[in-house]
Amino acid sequence: MAPADFTTGARPVKAARGTELTAKSWQTEAPLRMLMNNLDPEVAERPDDLVVYGGTGRAVRSWTAFDAITRTLETMEKDETLLVQSGKPVGVFRTHEWAPRVLLANSNLVGDWATWPEFRRLEAEGLLMYGQMTAGSWIYIGTQGILQGTYETFAAVGRKLADAGQNTARHPAPAAEGSTEGPLAGTLTLTGGCGGMGGAQPLAVTLNDGACLIIDVDETRLRRRAGKRYLDEVETDLDAAIAKVLKAKEERRGWSVGYVGNAAEIFPELLRRHKAGELTVDVVTDQTSAHDPLSYLPEGISVEEWHREAEADPEGFTKKAQASMARHVQAMVEFQDAGAEVFDYGNSIRDEARKGGYTRAFEFPGFVPAYIRPLFCEGLGPFRWVALSGDPEDIRVTDEAIKELFPENKHLHKWIDAAQERVEFEGLPARICWLGYGERAKAGLLFNRLVKEGKVKAPIVIGRDHLDSGSVASPYRETEAMADGSDAIADWPLLNALLNTSSGATWVSIHHGGGVGIGRSIHAGQVSVADGTDLAAEKLERLLTNDPGMGVIRHVDAGYDRAAEVAKERGVRIPMQENL
Numbered sequence: 001m002a003p004a005d006f007t008t009g010a011r012p013v014k015a016a017r018g019t020e021l022t023a024k025s026w027q028t029e030a031p032l033r034m035l036m037n038n039l040d041p042e043v044a045e046r047p048d049d050l051v052v053y054g055g056t057g058r059a060v061r062s063w064t065a066f067d068a069i070t071r072t073l074e075t076m077e078k079d080e081t082l083l084v085q086s087g088k089p090v091g092v093f094r095t096h097e098w099a100p101r102v103l104l105a106n107s108n109l110v111g112d113w114a115t116w117p118e119f120r121r122l123e124a125e126g127l128l129m130y131g132q133m134t135a136g137s138w139i140y141i142g143t144q145g146i147l148q149g150t151y152e153t154f155a156a157v158g159r160k161l162a163d164a165g166q167n168t169a170r171h172p173a174p175a176a177e178g179s180t181e182g183p184l185a186g187t188l189t190l191t192g193g194c195g196g197m198g199g200a201q202p203l204a205v206t207l208n209d210g211a212c213l214i215i216d217v218d219e220t221r222l223r224r225r226a227g228k229r230y231l232d233e234v235e236t237d238l239d240a241a242i243a244k245v246l247k248a249k250e251e252r253r254g255w256s257v258g259y260v261g262n263a264a265e266i267f268p269e270l271l272r273r274h275k276a277g278e279l280t281v282d283v284v285t286d287q288t289s290a291h292d293p294l295s296y297l298p299e300g301i302s303v304e305e306w307h308r309e310a311e312a313d314p315e316g317f318t319k320k321a322q323a324s325m326a327r328h329v330q331a332m333v334e335f336q337d338a339g340a341e342v343f344d345y346g347n348s349i350r351d352e353a354r355k356g357g358y359t360r361a362f363e364f365p366g367f368v369p370a371y372i373r374p375l376f377c378e379g380l381g382p383f384r385w386v387a388l389s390g391d392p393e394d395i396r397v398t399d400e401a402i403k404e405l406f407p408e409n410k411h412l413h414k415w416i417d418a419a420q421e422r423v424e425f426e427g428l429p430a431r432i433c434w435l436g437y438g439e440r441a442k443a444g445l446l447f448n449r450l451v452k453e454g455k456v457k458a459p460i461v462i463g464r465d466h467l468d469s470g471s472v473a474s475p476y477r478e479t480e481a482m483a484d485g486s487d488a489i490a491d492w493p494l495l496n497a498l499l500n501t502s503s504g505a506t507w508v509s510i511h512h513g514g515g516v517g518i519g520r521s522i523h524a525g526q527v528s529v530a531d532g533t534d535l536a537a538e539k540l541e542r543l544l545t546n547d548p549g550m551g552v553i554r555h556v557d558a559g560y561d562r563a564a565e566v567a568k569e570r571g572v573r574i575p576m577q578e579n580l
Contacts, residue, residue, distance in 0.1 A: 011048060011063065013039040015428055017390030019458050023074045026388070026459045026531040031102050031507050032073040033388055033428065034138040034461060034527070035059060035066075043142045043427040045196055050087075050129075052140050053196030054515060055295030057132025059140075061087030076101065086128035087136060098539065102507035104138075106131030109512060114519040116292070120314065130292075130513060137509035137525040139463035141384055142426030143199040143230055148415060148433055149372075149382055149467065150204035156371035157283055157341055158183025158208055184210025185252040187282035188245055190270060190335075192216065192263035192328070193347070197515065198287035199225040201345075206232065206254030207418050210283070211245040213270075214256065215263045217297045222258035228424045232256045238266070246279055263288060264299050264324035267331035274338060284335045284342045285367070286328070290349035291517035293321035319356075325349055326356030333360050343367045346467075346477035348516040369481040376469035376478075377555045377563040379437030379548035384465070385447065386430040389458035395429040396420070397456050398447060402433065405446055437548040438570055444530060444540035451532035462540070463527035466514060469551020471496045474514065474521035483559045490522040496550045497524035503546045504528065504539025 015036040016022055016029075023029040038059040039047045050058045050066070060066045065088040072082055072089055081095040084104040107119065107130050122128050134140040162183055187210045191201050194216040202225065205212035214231065216222050225231040232255050235241035241259040248255030259266065263286065274281050289295035294310040298320035301309055310317045329349055336342040342364040344350050353361040368376070375381070387394035399416050406412055412433055419431065435443060447460045464471075472478045475487035497510045505526040514521045528543055530536055552572050555563035567574050 025078050027101050028073045028076045030461050030529040037427045038140050040427040052135035054132045055289040056130045057135035058129045061129040098504055100505050100508050104509035106136040106511040107513050116518050119518045131511050133466035133514045139527050141430035144423050146197050147200040150200040151207055153367050153371050154204045154208050155183050182209030184208040188249045189283040190281045192286040193288035194221045194225050199230050202256030203230040206256050209254045211248040212256040213245045214258050215261050215266045217262050219260045231258045234258045236260050264328040271331045281340050284332050284340050285345045287345045290347045290352050293318040296321045298324040322352050322356030325353045326358035329353035329361050330358050333363050336364050343370050348476050366480040368478050377560045378566050379469050379551040380434050381468035382465040383435040383440050384432035386428050386461040392429045394456040395431050437552055441541050441544040444544040448530035448537045451530050459531040466523040466525045470554040472523035476516050492554050493522050493524040499546050500526040503543040505543050
């Protein structure tokens with residue numbers, strides 16, 4: 001396909017709503033609507049370019065491919081499977097009703113060829129695309145999709161500070177015993193990048209009652225997040241932005257300010273002020289699109305010149321971006337030296353900074369080994385669902401049903417209540433929460449029952465991020481610092497995809513790169529449809545048991561005691577531990 005086919009000018013896409021089918025069954029209507037939802041202007045970063053998020057993450061390879069996929073999904077039978085190779089439909093085969101309706105593979109390159117220059121050469125030839133994680137697997141739900149995981153991460157950061165006595169030490173008037181104050185109350189978080197993923201950070205911090213200053217070079221991104229209430233306000237004066245977040249910090253209330261600037265310049269300036277005692281930054285992280293150097297704006301280049309400069313000289317632009325990332329990361333390391341809690345949020349900025357010449361780039365940890373791995377050992381991870389009816393009332397019904405299903409999980413209740421109050425829907429109404437092994441299957445069966453009994457108006461799509469407990473090999477993020485040194489072993493996501501294909505998923509995907517870049521990860525996704533049928537119930541129970549079960553066995557194999565306890569408690573078979 002010709003590269004010119006990427007862009008055809010404005011072409012608004014919006015998923016169908018309601019109960020009328022355009023395909024032959026809900027099992028093919030669901031991927032059709034979710035593909036279109038990914039490209040809804042409310043959801044996608046640059047829908048005319050087919051880019052959903054992350055600067056380069058596409059839903060399909062071209063508009064010609066989009067038309068062919070949608071036409072195919074509308075005509076497929078209940079025992080057929082569509083194959084999609086890096087965003088282009090390449091075949092339909094007769095399989096069976098338990099088989100997925102769609103199988104997708106995105107940007108998977110053989111090891112020695114897994115480099116950005118080779119990827120870009122092939123992309124320019126129209127031979128593949130970058131699918132990120134949920135862009136190319138048609139289960140992106142806007143910034144909410146990463147919000148709860150971000151909320152969980154910042155809650156863990158706050159608890160770590162509290163356990164270390166840092167909140168109390170820095171703020172001599174902590175909340176009274178019994179207070180409902182969030183764990184980040186009285187702290188200031190500095191971060192960068194307010195795009196489709198990073199845009200979740202300010203709201204996640206404020207939901208934990210922290211103050212947040214987020215830096216982005218592109219004012220339109222900040223304005224977009226403010227328009228959807230992920231960000232409280234935008235400021236173009238640095239002193240004014242600092243004053244506002246310091247006031248919120250002093251008052252121990254959640255408040256976020258987005259400042260228009262380049263993090264490579266602003267982080268060092270804030271570090272200087274931190275060292276001078278003008279302010280205290282408690283937490284530092286970053287979620288700029290550093291995984292792809294062409295999506296990170298170097299110092300000295302304007303936003304208006306950005307894409308022209310990157311296209312004219314990709315190699316030179318990459319070197320400039322890496323040099324700026326080196327300064328950016330140096331400031332983060334020196335914040336850690338000065339006492340702040342600092343972590344990498346999974347965008348490969350440490351490795352790009354290392355390539356830019358900064359030798360201390362890996363002196364702060366990634367967020368998974370620092371805060372999330374204990375959750376992964378229990379099969380806990382992102383569980384998201386979408387109301388195909390398009391009616392927000394269906395999400396309200398499912399929210400309340402989830403709370404009734406798990407009455408003791410007050411943390412979950414707090415999240416859902418906060419999401420109902422603070423999260424605006426983008427595209428089809430959706431929700432996300434984190435559930436573990438055993439819980440996801442119960443939730444899936446509950447949703448199927450709600451559809452069957454007519455308590456929601458149309459079927460519910462159930463999926464997850466590829467960032468899950470047993471579905472990814474990513475040594476700079478999800479599998480960084482595994483206990484047995486197995487960070488780079490990619491057998492696990494491949495087994496995960498094979499298992500989910502065998503367990504009744506409606507569509508399954510295997511991708512390369514994700515949020516960390518070419519050569520740095522392999523990851524798998526799955527999506528299923530609760531359509532109210534007995535067959536759907538049988539498939540959901542099996543799929544939503546087996547999928548998080550992969551997270552348990554992966555961490556048992558790596559030597560985590562908590563994972564072994566969970567496997568024993570919940571009946572997950574581990575052959576190497578039987579009859580011991």
